[in-house]
Amino acid sequence: MPDLHRRRLVSFLGAGLCLAVPAVALAEGGPEHAEPAPRPRPKPKAKPAHAAATPAADPHAAAAPAGHAAQPAVPPEEALARLMNGNARYVDGYSVHPHGDAPRRLQVSAGQSPFAVVLACADSRVAPELIFDQGLGDLFVIRVAGNVVDDAVLASIEYAVIHLGSTLVMTLGHERCGAVKATIEALAGRGSPDDAGTRIGALAALITPAVRAVPAGTADTLDAAVSLNAAQAAAEVFAGSRPLRTRVLAGQLKIVAARYDLDDGRVTPTKTQQA
């Protein structure tokens, strides 16, 4: 149907423009993107246990430049600390839900400089802005079942690091991941008949190396495969992109694999990608 095709084309072009506009703005060095207005101070519902870790206490939170990878807006270690502090607030029930109000929306409408990229599973229980207690403009989030890396995912990560100045990439697996579980079942010859005729097998193929890497005799094969799958994604980002690899080796970028616990909400880094 021509109309449907056109809508899809318009939608695709619209998505492309979203990517292209900030890149042009950065290249031109427009003053409106060089120094965003100070962020409004979040108002916690109760005094947080991690008071020192609130975004308002972060010296970089108020003056993060639009960002270029050559001069990271936030050092990689600090970006990781911000993520982990936000997760600690979430776990303890002291989320401050920062950067979700109208002033922040207006501020980031002029340009974005997310301090971290999170590649997470599409699972409805693993929402990065919630589990890291972040808001608009803070995270560049890519979600796909099984948090796998293909060309589109890798290109998205490259864009965020190179053009938006993100200095941390986290590949985030999670407890009891259905995509990893389905891959284990399929490899054991117990695949669902409902998957016949679907592209689910293509997704499982990307997860298969991690499942096969689980040592024989491992007590919890699924959980081990989840962690190996996240580590595999981090390794693929590192190996698959020379510009990102160069930044890692120069200390300008950190690529970290992590596991999210569905029960207690805790994110645990499991492996840092290095040369």
Ligand SMILES: [Zn+2]
């Ligand atoms: Zn999952």
